[in-house]
Amino acid sequence: MGDFDPTILARAQFAFTVSFHFIFPSFTIGLASYLMVLEGLWLKTGSGIYANLYRYWLKIFAVVFGMGVVSGLVMSYEFGTNWSVFATKAGPIVGPLMAYEVMTAFFLEAGFLGVMLFGISKVGKGLHFLATCMVALGTLISTTWIISVNSWMQTPMGYAINAKGQFVPAGSWLSIIFNPSFPFRLCHTVLAAYLTTSLVIGAVGAWHLLTDCSNPGARRMFSMAMWMAAIVTPIQIFAGDTQGLNTFEHQPAKLLAMEGDFEPSPHGAPLILFGLPSNALGRVLYKVEVPHIGSLILKHDPFASMPGLKQFPREHWPPVAIVFWSFRIMVGLGFAMLTLGGASLLARWRKSLYDWPWLHRAAVMMGPAGFVAVIAGWTTTEVGRQPYTVYGLLLTSQSHSPLAAPAVAASLLAFVLVYCGAFGAGIYYLLCMMARPPEAQEAEPASIPERVAGISPAFPVGAPLAAADPSDA
Amino acid sequence: MHNIDLTVIWAGIIAFAVCAYVVLDGFDLGIGILFPAFQVGAERDQAMNAIAPVWDGNETWLVMGGGGLFAAFPLAYAIVLPATYPLIIAMLLGLTFRGVAFEFRWRNAGHRPFWDIGFCVGSATAALAQGMTLGAILQGVHVENEASAGGWLDWLSPFTVLTGLSVLTGYGLLGATWLVFKTTGTTQQCARRLALWLGAGTLVAMTAVSAATPFLAYDYWRRWFSLPGVILTAQVPLLVVIAAIFFFLSLRRGAELLPFLIALGLFLLGFVGLGISIYPYAVPRVLTLWDAAAPPQSQSFMLAGATVIIPIILLYTAWSYWVFRGKVSTHGFHE
Numbered sequence: 001m002g003d004f005d006p007t008i009l010a011r012a013q014f015a016f017t018v019s020f021h022f023i024f025p026s027f028t029i030g031l032a033s034y035l036m037v038l039e040g041l042w043l044k045t046g047s048g049i050y051a052n053l054y055r056y057w058l059k060i061f062a063v064v065f066g067m068g069v070v071s072g073l074v075m076s077y078e079f080g081t082n083w084s085v086f087a088t089k090a091g092p093i094v095g096p097l098m099a100y101e102v103m104t105a106f107f108l109e110a111g112f113l114g115v116m117l118f119g120i121s122k123v124g125k126g127l128h129f130l131a132t133c134m135v136a137l138g139t140l141i142s143t144t145w146i147i148s149v150n151s152w153m154q155t156p157m158g159y160a161i162n163a164k165g166q167f168v169p170a171g172s173w174l175s176i177i178f179n180p181s182f183p184f185r186l187c188h189t190v191l192a193a194y195l196t197t198s199l200v201i202g203a204v205g206a207w208h209l210l211t212d213c214s215n216p217g218a219r220r221m222f223s224m225a226m227w228m229a230a231i232v233t234p235i236q237i238f239a240g241d242t243q244g245l246n247t248f249e250h251q252p253a254k255l256l257a258m259e260g261d262f263e264p265s266p267h268g269a270p271l272i273l274f275g276l277p278s279n280a281l282g283r284v285l286y287k288v289e290v291p292h293i294g295s296l297i298l299k300h301d302p303f304a305s306m307p308g309l310k311q312f313p314r315e316h317w318p319p320v321a322i323v324f325w326s327f328r329i330m331v332g333l334g335f336a337m338l339t340l341g342g343a344s345l346l347a348r349w350r351k352s353l354y355d356w357p358w359l360h361r362a363a364v365m366m367g368p369a370g371f372v373a374v375i376a377g378w379t380t381t382e383v384g385r386q387p388y389t390v391y392g393l394l395l396t397s398q399s400h401s402p403l404a405a406p407a408v409a410a411s412l413l414a415f416v417l418v419y420c421g422a423f424g425a426g427i428y429y430l431l432c433m434m435a436r437p438p439e440a441q442e443a444e445p446a447s448i449p450e451r452v453a454g455i456s457p458a459f460p461v462g463a464p465l466a467a468a469d470p471s472d473a
Numbered sequence: 474m475h476n477i478d479l480t481v482i483w484a485g486i487i488a489f490a491v492c493a494y495v496v497l498d499g500f501d502l503g504i505g506i507l508f509p510a511f512q513v514g515a516e517r518d519q520a521m522n523a524i525a526p527v528w529d530g531n532e533t534w535l536v537m538g539g540g541g542l543f544a545a546f547p548l549a550y551a552i553v554l555p556a557t558y559p560l561i562i563a564m565l566l567g568l569t570f571r572g573v574a575f576e577f578r579w580r581n582a583g584h585r586p587f588w589d590i591g592f593c594v595g596s597a598t599a600a601l602a603q604g605m606t607l608g609a610i611l612q613g614v615h616v617e618n619e620a621s622a623g624g625w626l627d628w629l630s631p632f633t634v635l636t637g638l639s640v641l642t643g644y645g646l647l648g649a650t651w652l653v654f655k656t657t658g659t660t661q662q663c664a665r666r667l668a669l670w671l672g673a674g675t676l677v678a679m680t681a682v683s684a685a686t687p688f689l690a691y692d693y694w695r696r697w698f699s700l701p702g703v704i705l706t707a708q709v710p711l712l713v714v715i716a717a718i719f720f721f722l723s724l725r726r727g728a729e730l731l732p733f734l735i736a737l738g739l740f741l742l743g744f745v746g747l748g749i750s751i752y753p754y755a756v757p758r759v760l761t762l763w764d765a766a767a768p769p770q771s772q773s774f775m776l777a778g779a780t781v782i783i784p785i786i787l788l789y790t791a792w793s794y795w796v797f798r799g800k801v802s803t804h805g806f807h808e
Contacts, residue, residue, distance in 0.1 A: 063576045069529055070572035074565045076536050079543060080554030081561050084620065087554075091547025092771040099544040099775050102537050103782040110533045111789045114526030115796055122796050162768065166547075169770040401555040404625035411562040418566050422573050422591075429580040 006403035010082040011396070013412040015382075017074050019375055020419050024068030026374045029143055029190065030197025031061050032136035034224075039132050043125060048440075049220055055442035056217065057201075060433050062117050067426050069110075071419070076102075082408070086389050086399035092168045093159055093176060094149045101145035109138035140190065147189055151182040154381070154391050155250045167390065180250055184243040185381075191236040192377065195337065196370025198228035202340075203367025206360035208437040213355050217438030222363070223353060230341035237334055241297075247384075248298055251391060253316055254384035256309045257323040259294055260284045269294035269306035274328070277320040282310060284324075318386040326379035333373040340366050479772040483545035484755075484762050486779060490541055492744055494534035496647065496737050501528045503648020505571050505596025506641060507667055508589060516660045517589065522801045523655040525575060530790055532568070545772055548619060549755035549765040553606075556614040556621040557628050560602045567598030597641060604640025608633035611750065612689050616759045632685055639678035643740065646671040650733035653724075657800050665724065668732055672720050675736075679713060679743060686750055692758055693750050709746050713739065 035057055042050035076098070079087045087095075115123060115131040123131070158175035159167045169176060205222030208215050248255040256262075260272040262282050271294040275287030292302035299306070309317055340362055347353045385391055389399040501524045511517045524531075542550045554561055574592035578585045605628065612632050615623035649671050652664035687694040697706050716738050723731040751757055755765035766772065 063580070066529075066573055066576045069532070070569040073532065073536060073568060073572075076539050076543075077554065077561055077565060080539075080550045081558050084551035084555045087543060088547050088551040088619075091543055091550065092767040095540070095544030095547055095767060096771050096775045099537075099540050100778055102533065102540045103778060103786065106533045106536055107530065107782075107786040107790070110530035111786065111793055113529055114793050118526045119796050166768070168768045169774070173774050401551075401558075402620055402622060403555070404558075407558050407625040411559070414562065414566055418569055422569055425577060425584070426573055429577060432580070 006405045006408050007397060007400050009405065009408040009412055010400050010403055013408060013415060014078055014082055016412070017071065017078060017415055017419070019378070020423060021068070021071035021075055022374065022378060023371055024064050024071060025139070025143075026193045026196045026371065027200065028061065028065050028068050029139040029193035030195075031057060031064065032132075032139045033194065034197060034201065035061060036129075036132050036136040039129050043129055049216055052438060052440065052442045053217055053221055056438045058117065060430060063426055063430055063433070065109075065113065067423055071423070074415075080401075082401055082403070083389070083399050084401035086394065088164075089166050089394060089399075090153070090390055092166055093156075094152060096173075097145050097149045097152070097177065101142055101149075105138045105142035105145065108141065109135050112138070143190055143193070144186060147186045148177050148179070148182050151185050152176060152179045153389060154185075154385055155179050155181040156390050156393060167393075181243070181246050184239070184246045187239045188236070188243050188377075191232055191239055192370070192374050194228065195232050195236055196374055198225040198232065199337065199340075199363075199366050199368075199370040201225040202229060202363045203365075204434045206363035207434070209354055210357060210360045210364070212437065215437055216440070219354050221438070222360075226341065226344035226348075226353070226363070229337060230345050233334065233337045233341045237338065240331075240334065245298065247381075251384070252307060253309060253312045254318060254323065254381075255298075256307065256312075257318045257320045257384055258327040258380060259298075260287070260320065260324045261294065261306060262309045262320075264306065264308035264311055265295070266305045268292040268296075268301075268303040269298075271297065275324075277324045279314075279317060279320050282314075316387065318384045323380055323384045326376040326383065330373045330376040330380060333369045333376070336366065336369060337373075479769055479776065480545075480762050480766040482776060483541070483766070483772050484752075486783070487538060487541045487545060488744075488748070490534050490537040492741070494531070494538055495744075496740055497531035497534060498528070499644045499740065500524070500647040500651035500733075501531050502571070502596040502600050503644040503646065504652065505592050505648070506600060506645045507648050507652075507664075508593040508596070510667060511660060511663060513586075513589075516663065519656050519660045519801055520652060521575070521578070521592075523652060526797045527794065528572075528575060530793065532572070535568075544775055545767050546755050546762065546765040547767055549760060552614060552616055552619070552621050552756055552760065552765075553610060556623055557606045557609050558625055560606045560609065560628060564599045564602035564606070567595040567602060570595030571599065596644075600641045600644045601637040604637035605629075605633040607640065607747075608636030611636070611686060611747075611757060613758055614756055616756065619760075632689065635678075635685060636682055639675075639682050642671060642674040642678050643743075646675045646736050647733070647740070650736045654730050654733045655801055668724055668736075669721070672717070672724070672732075672736070675739060676713070676717050679739070683710065683746060690758060696749055706749055709742055709749070713742050716742065 035054060038050045038054040038057070041047070042054060112131040112134040115128065116135050119131065120128050156167070157179040158170055158172065160170040162168045201221050202225030205218045205220075205225060208218035209222055212218070244255065244258075247258075257277075259269070260275060260277045261269055262277075262284065268291070270289040270291045272284055272287050272289045275284035275289075277284045295304045295306055296302045298304075309320070343359055343362065344353065347356050347359050350356075353359070387396055388394060389396050504520050504524055508517065508520065511520050539550070542553075570591040571593075572595075574588040574595065578588035578592070608630070609628035612628075612630060614621060615627060646668060649664045649668035653661055653668055656664065687697050696702065716735050720732060720735040720739070723735060753762050754760065755762045
C-alpha cells in the first residue's frame with residue numbers, strides 16, 4: 001500500500017464517483033423535461049395516454065433522481081477532502097458559482113420534487129404542472145452553473161492571482177461565468193442529456209413493441225423518442241464540431257491529443273481513424289489515416305497547416321491514448337445514433353415505425369449508448385485537461401489535499417463497494433420497472449387513498465393493475 | 474470594514490444553513506436511527522412516509538452549508554475536510570445508503586428488510602460522523618502553513634465519541650418528536666415513549682459536552698466563566714433547564730406539536746452555546762473567520778443573490794410543508 005501514490009488514489013476516487021454520479025443527471029435532465037412535455041400535453045389535449053406515460057416515467061424518475069442526489073452530495077464534499085489546495089486556490093472563483101447552483105437549482109428541484117412525486121391529489125393539476133416545470137427548470141439551471149464551473153477550469157478567464165496564490169475575480173463576474181468554452185460546452189451537455197434520455201425511452205418503447213406492437217403507450221413513447229433522436233443527433237454533431245473548434249483555439253494540446261497528431265503537418269493534417277497512440281514514443285502505432293481530412297474538418301481547408309503535440313513541452317501533454325480513444329468512442333456512438341434516427345425517419349415514411357422489428361432491436365441495443373457516449377465525452381475533456389486542474393495555471397499534482405494513502409485507499413474501496421451495491425441495486429430496480437409494459441391505467445407513484453383527483457383517472461388505487469382495461473388508453 | 478461586515482454576514486448565513494440542516498435533516502436521520510423500534514409493516518411505512526416528501530429538501534441544506542463554506546471560507550473548508558477525512562467519507566456513504574432506501578424499499582417487498590437496515594445504519598452512521606466532526610473541530614485541528622497537517626486518525630478521541638453519541642441521541646429525539654406530531658395510533662405511542670427516553674438522553678449529552686468543552690482549552694474556559702461574560706453565558710444552561718421542564722410536561726400532557734418545537738429549541742440553545750465557544754474563529758483557535766474568508770468580490774457577488782434567493786427558498790419550502798400538512802395516513806404515499 002505504501003507504494004501507491006495517494007494522488008493517483010485520490011484521482012481514481014474522484015473519477016469513479018464523478019463518473020457514477022453523472023450517469024444519473026444525464027438521465028434526469030432529459031427525463032424531467034420529458035415529464036414536463038408529457039404533463040403539458042396531457043393538460044392541453046386531455047388525452048389519457050399522456051397521463052399514463054407521465055406516471056410510468058415518474059416512478060422511474062423518482063428512483064434515478066434519488067441516486068443523483070446522494071451521489072451528487074458526495075461531489076460537493078470531495079473538493080475539500082481530496083483537492084483542498086485546489087479548493088483554497090480556486091474557491092473564490094468556483095465556490096460562488098457552485099453556491100449559486102445550490103441556491104438556484106438544488107433547492108428548486110428538492111422543494112418541488114415532493115409535490116411532483118406525491119402531491120397530485122393535494123394541489124390540483126395547475127400547481128402540480130408548475131411543480132414539474134420547476135423541477136425540470138432546476139435540472140437545467142444546475143447544468144448551467146456546473147458547466148460554467150467546469151468550463152472555467154478548462155478556459156479560465158476574468159481572474160487575478162492574489163498574494164496568497166488564490167484565483168480571485170478581477171472584474172466582472174460575467175467574464176468568469178461566460179468564459180470562452182462555456183456556451184459550447186453547455187449546449188453539448190444539455191443536448192447529450194436529451195439524447196441519452198430519448199435513447200433510453202426509445203429502447204424501452206422498442207422493447208415492448210417487440211412483444212406487443214399494439215401497446216399504445218409503447219408506440220407513443222417510441223415515436224416521441226425517435227423524433228427526438230432524429231432531430232437532436234445532427235444538431236449535437238454540429239454542436240460537438242463547434243466545441244472541437246473552440247477547444248482547438250483555447251486548448252490546442254487537448255485537441256491534438258484527441259486527433260493523435262504528434263508531428264506538425266505543414267501541408268495539411270490527415271484524419272487518423274484508428275491506431276495506438278504512445279506518449280512515450282511520441283507517435284501513433286498501427287495507424288489508419290485518411291490524408292488531408294483532419295485539416296479539412298478543423299480548418300475547413302485540406303491543405304491548411306496544423307501544429308503537432310511535439311511543439312508543446314512533453315510534460316504538458318495529456319495521456320494521449322485515453323483521450324484519443326474515448327473521443328473515438330463518443331464520435332462513433334454519435335454516428336450510430338444518427339443512423340438510428342435516420343432509420344426511424346425511413347420507417348416513418350414507409351409507415352412501418354411500429355412493426356419493423358430490426359429497427360426495434362437496434363433501438364434496444366442503442367438504449368445505453370447515450371450513457372457510454374456521455375462518459376466517453378467527459379473522459380475526453382477531463383483527461384484532455386491534464387496535467388492541469390485549472391488549465392495552464394494549476395497542476396493536478398499540486399492541487400490535492402495532504403492525503404494519507406491508507407485513508408484514501410480505504411475510502412476508495414468503500415466507495416466502490418457502496419456504489420456498486422447501492423446503485424447496482426438501483427439500476428436493477430430501474431430495469432425491472434422498464435421491463436414492465438406501460439399499462440393503460442398506470443398507478444400513481446403516490447397512492448393517496450383519499451381525495452384522488454387530477455391526473456389519476458377514476459380508478460381504485462391499490463387495485464391490481466391487471467384489472468385495468470387496456471383498451472381505453 | 475466593508476470586508477469585515479460581509480464576512481460576518483456570511484458566517485451568519487452558513488450558521489443558518491447548518492442550523493436549518495441540523496433541525497430538518499435531524500428529524501429525518503432520527504427517524505432512520507429509531508427505525509428498528511417500529512414494527513414491520515404499517516408502523517414503519519408510516520414513519521417513512523412522514524418524511525418522504527421533504528427529506529430531499531432537508532438534505533439540500535447540507536450542500537448549502539458545505540458549498541457555502543467552500544465559497545465564502547475556502548481556507549476553512551480546505552483545512553477541516555482533509556483533517557476529518559474518514560468522518561466525512563463515512564457520513565457521505567451513510568447518507569448514500571439511507572437516501573436510496575427511501576425509494577428502493579418500495580420497489581421489491583423481498584428486499585425491504587435489507588433496505589430498512591440500510592436506512593437505519595446509514596442514518597446512524599451519518600449522525601455519528603456529523604457529531605464526531607463537530608467534536609473534532611472543537612477539540613482543534615493541527616494546522617501548519619494554512620493546511621491540515623495532522624494524522625488521519627487525529628480526530629478520534631473520547632471527546633469526539635461523546636459528541637458523536639450526543640448528536641445521535643439528539644437526532645433521535647427530533648425524529649421521535651416529529652413522529653409524535655405527524656402520526657397516530659401505535660406509531661405515535663411508540664414515538665412518545667422513545668421521546669421521553671431520548672429527551673433525558675439528550676439532556677445528559679448536552680450536559681456532558683458542555684462540561685467537557687471548557688477543559689479542551691483554556692480559551693473555552695475563559696469564554697464561558699470569566700466575568701462579566703458569565704452573566705450572559707449562564708443564561709444558556711438556564712434556558713435549557715426551563716426548556717427541559719416544559720418538554721417533559723408537554724409530553725406527559727399529550728401535546729403533539731409542542732415536544733417537537735421544544736426539541737428544536739434545545740438544539741438552538743446548543744447552537745448558541747457552540748457559537749459562544751467558537752466565534753470569531755472559522756477553525757477554532759487557529760483561523761479566524763477573516764483569515765479564512767474569500768475575497769470581498771466573491772462574498773459580495775454571492776450575497777447579492779443570497780439575499781433574494783434564500784427568502785424565496787424558505788417560501789416554497791414552507792409551501793411544500795404546508796401541502797403535506799396533517800397526519801400521515803397508514804397508506805401513505807407509496808403503495
